[in-house]
Amino acid sequence: MSDATMPLEALHEEVQSPALLILEDGRIFRGTSYGAEGTTLGEAVFTTGMTGYQETLTDPSYARQLIVQTAPHIGNTGINAADNESSRIWAAGYVVRDAARRPSNWRSEGTLDEELIRQGVVGIQGVDTRAITRHLRERGAMKAGIFSGTDALRPEPELIAAVLAQPSMTGARLAEEVSVDRPYVVEPSEHGWVGEPIFTIVALDLGMKGMTPARFAERGVRMHVLPADTSFEDAQALNPDGVFISNGPGDPATADRQVAFLRSFLADGVPYFGICFGNQILGRALGFGTYKLRYGHRGMNQPVMDRTTGKVEITSQNHGFAVDAPLEGTTSAPEERFGRVFVSHISLNDQVVEGLSCLDIPAFSVQYHPEAAAGPHDAAYLFDRFIKLMDSYRGAAARTETAQNDTKGNK
Template sequence: MDATAAAISTPAALVLEDGRIFRGTSYGATGTALGEAVFATGMTGYQETITDPSYARQLVVQTAPHIGNTGVNSEDAESRRIWVAGYIVRDAARRPSNWRSERSLDDELVAQGIVGIQGVDTRAITRHLREHKTMRAGIFSGDAAQATDKELLDSVLASAPMEGARLAEEVSVDEAYVVEPNDHGWDGEPRFSIAAIDLGIKAMTPVRFAERGVRVHVLPATSTLEDVKAVSPDGFFMSNGPGDPATADAQVKLLRSVLDEKLPYFGICFGNQILGRALGFGTYKLRYGHRGINQPVMDRRTGKVEITSQNHGFAVDAPLDGATQAPEERYGRVEVSHISLNDDVVEGLACLDIPAFSVQYHPEAAAGPHDAAYLFDRFIDLMADTKSAADGAKNTTDSKTEDKK
């Protein structure tokens, strides 16, 4: 019996913390996986999903029924490894069929020790989570699945919740690295240089900057203001990432120091929540989160609706009724620039008196959609405007000094 056939015959169970149990068979590695059960609604891009660091400590339910058809390859991974804690699918492909495939998804899950389950009704699981909220869960297969239902549930209830989880430092790089524009199709000298804090950054994010002529210094999550200044950036960026933003005190402190320096800022996802906290707003946990590549968002400045890629379980608690004074008054006025059309969740912040903005979704989205790619250009324009204003002020000061002489 080959490995795939053996997995199909190996019993497995998905146990939710409210006691609901879904039974299927093993997919990927066998054993135990504990985490928060969430659902992702994308019809494609499963390799990008499982390698997104924002999914750390989460058991991902794919609502699309057929998973693994196109296999996996070495080019489409969004980070150095698979980050999902466990994987839940309905119909797993028995063998991949795509010219870019290098190996099967099942083999990749086994190789990286990711425990999964197949043959379960993922639509029913999704509906349950939507109606009752995301919750702690466990996947048990092989010998682990032989325990009683009570023992399995006790294991789930003993696991850590996502509230209060500090995970950015766990998924971040240990050493800084640089992504050069010339390596990604840019012809000529870099236009700008930015410091990007890796809180769980996806590989496509620095690539999107580099394609536009921006040199990206990717720095660890534990970086200080001195580390940022050491690379002499024209702008500052904070990435997506996992965990509860209420635990990101160090990153909030760093961002406030950057904002005080008037360095242009752009944040994505976790970076949006950190900007919200830096401005003095709170954050809260969503009932079931936004995950998938089909989330509608309105840009309130233009009225344009974007179909976006998202992956977050927390949101910023900011007023939706126009410009307001930031609770941290030294940062001036701020407005909610983007909003979810599904549930009115804050999807973006724009500061009106300092050069800073952020969005909750993923404009770098691979494999798509690309409706929000313009945000990279908006940040470049913000850096150009800030630099032009600084040069103008310097020239005025130099002229006055010369006149006094």
Template sequence: MTPHYKARPHAILVLEDGTVFHGQEYGATGKTLGEAVFSTGMTGYQETLTDPSYAGQIVVQTAPHIGNTGVNTEDNESRQIWVAGYVVRDAARRASNWRSEQTLDASLEEQGIVGIQGIDTRALTRLLRQSGSMRAGIFSGTDAERPVAELIAEVKSSAPMEGRKLAESVSIDEPYVVEPADYGWSGEIRGTLAAVDLGIKSMTPQRFAERGIRVHVFPAAASIEDINRVSPTGVFFSNGPGDPATADDQVKLLQKILRQGTPFFGICFGNQILGRALGFGTYKLKFGHRGINQPVMDRSTGKVEITAQNHGFAVDAPIDSTVTAPNEEFGRVEVSHIGLNDNVVEGIRCLDIPAFSVQYHPEAAAGPHDAAYLFDRFIDVMTETADA
């Protein structure tokens, strides 16, 4: 017998250029505002939703069928869902997976995430590619009954992503430690890492712990004294949301770390902060890179990696030559990785100090795992520096 499904209440997606999409509510009822961006991942929607880097953003899934496997506590990348809103085409009517603990719809509703389903996400994605990411709002319930002109005006009055300082709002309040023994490591501790949480994903300290590294995770507002108190053999800056131009405190912190010669590794937001610490600028991409199928070349080996990415900003550095950093005290710098779709800087390597970073996500929960070697590369740098 074919089950009967009740029609969902009306919802509206409004873009700042005046474009309107009509669909049905998904998740919580109400309204939400944020930057509309699209993610091309075919899998891993739960990891996307719980990635703090998506704070302040309404995420559009280009894959049409979302929610098929439900959600579970094990796959969360942080303590909560961080997206400002969620847009899907065909939401699963039921979850079907042995690991499922809850439907995606119920999880969104429970955490107050306003979404919309049943719209043409392909048309929306094409619009965002052509015009660029833009401010948007999702409205359901009584908000969906308001005049469209009023909704557009509200969207236009919302804060753009440029100039938004968000890392502190998603970071932890108190430090914690991730032990190698908790992830199957039975040998001696190979090193101590101080990781600054700017929106860190739980898989990142796990990847270090699996390799024998004890990880001390610090809040975004950590000081150099906090970090040096644990005598780290390396320092890590995580991914995170917002405009890197607002991260002046973290840039100053990193410059102190580089001056004292402690090995440094950064991912995503951490890559942008390294770029700024070296004296380079950052800029906003038209529609960003979000998904798990982004090709990147490691210029030291010529090898192409398929990578997981989630960034709307990039470092403005010369890609064709080794240069002295604008902040000359840090010596020579080269662009180590480039995006093959558009030649965006995807990695930076310092040649005179032990520091490098990448713009993408080598921890890559839900895959791909081509870039996992970067954890081993940094541990080698930590070990070599400690032995020198």
């Protein structure tokens, strides 16, 4: 008997395996299994997006995290290959309140439940995600585990011990785990651009979403996507007009290699743009510290003020760490050779640094996601800002070369 003809009473009688969400402070939420059955461990975080759950799940920045979806109804539009931000689901686990029994959308190619099972992602449904979110807001993001099926029947002290034994997100080095294995090139022609590329950039992939190179390609920019451990020398050999560092998971305090990579390019005067992890890398390259936020910023409704224009943007965010830089005025970078810097963007919720802009070198970054596929798109102008920055420095370099040639000719 199909779902369409099965009596409602019979549907409710379908037996689902028990599941538990256990937090490191001992709080337990009881529900039923969703997706694959078994055990998964990670950091419990919540995201406030009301749409775009597929982009969220396939965002590499969620590696080793259990996503609590605050929107109550999940899975109603199904899944499709076009909306994936990477080649797989990176979230360690998924926590939802009301999982859709069947999708209803003309673009759907399958159900979310089936996809979670196919990729072995353990989840839980039927829990009060509002209560979980309030708990995480009060206590902070924390270690957690989802246990379903027969694993949920194990003694609770044993399950709590497993949660506590896992490593913390503080000190986690994850970018190399989610990065590409080998370089590849995204050409503007692949995304509708007609004509030759106007610029070529190198992009260090620390967990980059697929929409990022697409946004550059739409504007005529060729992107060389490079693994997270690429050396400065190998990237420099590509003779880029600009450098980009992507979003990604883990603790920026562990990213010494990427910080050294960026410092070499900044010292050479190559224009730079960073997103999310790329903002934290710029902060560290300039000599600032980073720190872990209590529960992070995750969702599509985060208000940010651009201090250069006074405009407020509604942004998509996904980060648990932030840059520790002075909020007021212009300051000299602790790494003095890079000159002056100021905090260009701030969060209107909690005054966290959301962007950095350098005054003496061509570099800026933001903590949020202007490429957000599911929206909002308030910050898409940042790609154009980077193109203008590269154009101005190409022009300055050409004028310098002309002046040098004229000087040689006069001699």
